Amino acid sequence: MAAEVENEISVPINSDQDVVVARHKGRGLATELGFSASDSTLLATAISELARNIVSYAGRGEIVLRASHNSDRPGVTVVARDTGPGIASIEQALRDGYSTSGSLGLGLPGARRLVDEFEIVSKVGQGTTVTVRKWKG
């Protein structure tokens, strides 16, 4: 878990267009670190879901992308942060098919399946921070 910070890219998320920007930058960073095309796509898809959640539920927020290293193994850490309404039940939000927005309810649980590490901290009325990490395969 000893992840040391190398560089950091912050992508402000205010609209659906920013979702595309965030996943492009995430894919770019993963490719730079030597991820396979397949793993880069998995990461880009997870970023797309996390960024969309920001737009759908909080309206605005940011995605921070960071290169991480676990001994010699490179990885990408993604922090999706907003100061929106927060999640009342994280347990429910992580269940497949559960949604309060009329979506498929696969965003959060799906994103979790696409990455290696997943952590969510949310407080009602204060916002949500989801941190995910994917290591080079």
Place this chain on the structure above:
Amino acid sequence: MEVPILKQGDILIATVQAALADSDLLQLRRALVERVVKARARGIIIDLTAMDVMDSFASRTMREMAQMIRLRGAETVIAGIQPDVAFAMVQLGLSMGGVTTALDLEEGLAYLHRKFTKTS
């Protein structure tokens, strides 16, 4: 990012040329459903070769679009989903439901031509 829609006989071909944002996907859905009626099209091919990511929103929008188009009496074929994109879709828990898929545009056209020859 507008997606060009070409007409070839009674088939409409929409070729996605870059990553689409949610609003672009909704715009494409509106445009295609309208064009199906105007052009009296029987088949629609959406070429997704250039689509970088198919997440839950994109998959749902495509599925809904195919259902709407079916209600107008035409069939949709989704073509060109890249192997990495398909892999991520399955991991995410997504499927294209009952929508016909094809390897690429050529296969999609061949499928629709076969189908139309049989039924006409």
